[in-house]
Each structure stands twice: as structure tokens, then as C-alpha cells.
Amino acid sequence: MTSQPIGFLDSGVGGLTVVKEALKQLPNESIVFLGDQARLPYGPRPTEEVAHFVQQIAGFLLDQHIKALVLACNTATAAALPILQAKLSIPVVGVIDSGSQTAVRVSTGQHIGVIATEGTIKSHAYQRAISNLSPNASIEGLACPEFVTVVEADKYHDEQTNQLVADQLRYFKTHPVDTLILGCTHFPLLADSIQAAMGPDVTLVDSGVETVSVIKQLLSEQHLLNTDSEAEQPKFYTTGDIDGFTAIGKDWLQVPDLDVTHVPVEHLKQYGDLASKETSYEA
Structure with a gap:
């Protein structure tokens, strides 16, 4: 076998x-x-x-x-x-448990963000997994379905996509995190844009x-x-x-x-x- x-x-x-x-x-x-x-x-x-x-x-x-x-x-x-x-x-x-474990391990202040599809965010699967591992962690979830659309359309290299990512992730300017889980396997193809939008002090976690x-x-x-x-x-x-x-x-x-x-x-x-x-x- x-x-x-x-x-x-x-x-x-x-x-x-x-x-x-x-x-x-x-x-x-x-x-x-x-x-x-x-x-x-x-x-x-x-x-x-x-x-x-x-x-x-x-x-x-x-x-x-x-x-x-x-x-x-x-x-x-x-x-x-x-x-x-x-x-x-x-x-x-x-992919959820693996990404949660890594995020809890690398997070410096246990302020963890998750970007994913609507279904994943609504399921609260990451929130449950992270809370089980680190009960005091603060968790911010954000649905970013448009990210899937641009990847599937092979537009993840486009300049307009960089702006889309920056606009979507502006949420974290008022809800700061030190670690961000890429909670959709499409999102690593946008990792450069996501890192630029979040800033160098935020650690990205690729669940895959x-x-x-x-x-x-x-x-x-x-x-x-x-x-x-x-x-x-x-x-x-x-x-x-x-x-x-x-x-x-x-x-x-x-x-x-x-x-x-x-x-x-x-x-x-x-x-x-x-x-x-x-x-x-x-x-």
C-alpha cells in the first residue's frame, strides 16, 4: 500500500x-x-x-x-x-487544526486573525480550534470571498488585485493582529499582496x-x-x-x-x- x-x-x-x-x-x-x-x-x-x-x-x-x-x-x-x-x-x-496550532505557536501576543471564505468564517471552526489551544487568545475573522474569485480567474498577479487586497484587509487597521491565518488554500497565491497590506510585523500562517x-x-x-x-x-x-x-x-x-x-x-x-x-x- x-x-x-x-x-x-x-x-x-x-x-x-x-x-x-x-x-x-x-x-x-x-x-x-x-x-x-x-x-x-x-x-x-x-x-x-x-x-x-x-x-x-x-x-x-x-x-x-x-x-x-x-x-x-x-x-x-x-x-x-x-x-x-x-x-x-x-x-x-x-487544514484547520494544523493552521490553528501553528498560529498559536508563533503568535507573540495571541492576537490572531483569520481570513477565509464565508462558509469557513460562519462555521467558527478556526475560532473553536484556536480557543481550545489558547483560551485567552483574541480572534478576528474576516470573510474575503473576492480573493477566491481573482485567483480562479488567474488575476492574482494584477495590480488591481493588490488594491483589492489592501481595501479588504483595511479592517485589521482597527482590529490589529500579530498573526494572520490564510484560512483558504487559494490565499497563499496572494501572499505578497496580503503581507504588503498587513505590514511586516504581522506573521502569515499558511495552513496548507x-x-x-x-x-x-x-x-x-x-x-x-x-x-x-x-x-x-x-x-x-x-x-x-x-x-x-x-x-x-x-x-x-x-x-x-x-x-x-x-x-x-x-x-x-x-x-x-x-x-x-x-x-x-x-x-
Whole structure:
């Protein structure tokens, strides 16, 4: 089972920021990623609907014989992580706990901000995770759905985007924090703009980077790390436009070629809510 791939899922291309870190930390591991661009954004959707979508994608990835699953999406993590952990026998990791732990550790004054989608902010998942770790922490949450839109439109290099980010994050001028969690995996693509808007004294925390460290540790503890063979070329799937996905993927991952396949949403729907899905695979 050690040579089987790790599955990653996201509502769009943002999860590629987590894949990029996985390629660094886990160079021997094969990767299968699905971005559900056709149903983006997840943030404004009801929690139950997001959980339904995530289980469909998980079913698809299980058919790729994955040995672990990473929810490379904060909204998906808030909506579906406990459900998948209860239903699947393989390791399942989300991004919220990992980012919260790092933020509490690096924060100098326990004044922590979170920027994320509407769904993640409304779920209060980060607030609960941080409060459990540091009961005296002050937490400021801000929904920034427009950030997802500009990343998905491949406009994260545009000058207008720098202004958008600055305008959105002006909230923190009157609600100061010393640490800011990028609570959406799309947001690291805007890290330079976000840092410029927040100032040099604010530490940015990329939840995706920390999540890869967690999955690496889990795989090691369960003797699932691939040490015997080279990684296969990563496989990418999108329910949306292949050309748009490929353009962003090449730019962010800095690779000349991507193996990208379109998966119709109707194909994902056959997986339902994993009620009758086999949840364990042998190597």
C-alpha cells in the first residue's frame, strides 16, 4: 500500500498550494488531485451541500486507490472532515487544526486573525480550534470571498488585485493582529499582496504547509511512506475548464507539463455520500 497515491481535494485551484508543499516535503509520494471548479465557490453554500460534494469527490479519489486523503480546502474541512474520518479507514487530514496550532505557536501576543471564505468564517471552526489551544487568545475573522474569485480567474498577479487586497484587509487597521491565518488554500497565491497590506510585523500562517507536515507524520507513524519506488507524475482532475486549470497549475507549481483530465460533475454524483462505498484498499 505504500506506493499508492495521496488524494487531495479542493473547490478549485487553491489546493494546488498544498500540493506544491507536498511535492517538497514528500517527493517520493504520488499525488492525485481534484478541483471542483464547476461548483465553485463552496464558501456561500450550505454546510450540508458542501459535505455532500466532498463525499462525492472522496468517492472518486478512493477509486484511484489512494492511501490517504487531504482536504486541501478550509470550507470542505469545516463541513466534512469529521464525516470522512468516521467513514474512511485511511488517514484523512484537513487544514484547520494544523493552521490553528501553528498560529498559536508563533503568535507573540495571541492576537490572531483569520481570513477565509464565508462558509469557513460562519462555521467558527478556526475560532473553536484556536480557543481550545489558547483560551485567552483574541480572534478576528474576516470573510474575503473576492480573493477566491481573482485567483480562479488567474488575476492574482494584477495590480488591481493588490488594491483589492489592501481595501479588504483595511479592517485589521482597527482590529490589529500579530498573526494572520490564510484560512483558504487559494490565499497563499496572494501572499505578497496580503503581507504588503498587513505590514511586516504581522506573521502569515499558511495552513496548507502545516497540513502536509501532519500527513507526513501520520504516514510515517502508520508505515505508509513510500520509500521503495519513485513517485509517478501527479494526476490532476478538474470539473471545470482544463485550460484555465493548467495555466494556473503550471505557473504556481513551476512545472512545464501537467496531466489534467476533465471529470464531469455528473460522474461525481454517482458516488453519493459514501454510504455503500468500500473504504479500505489493499496494495
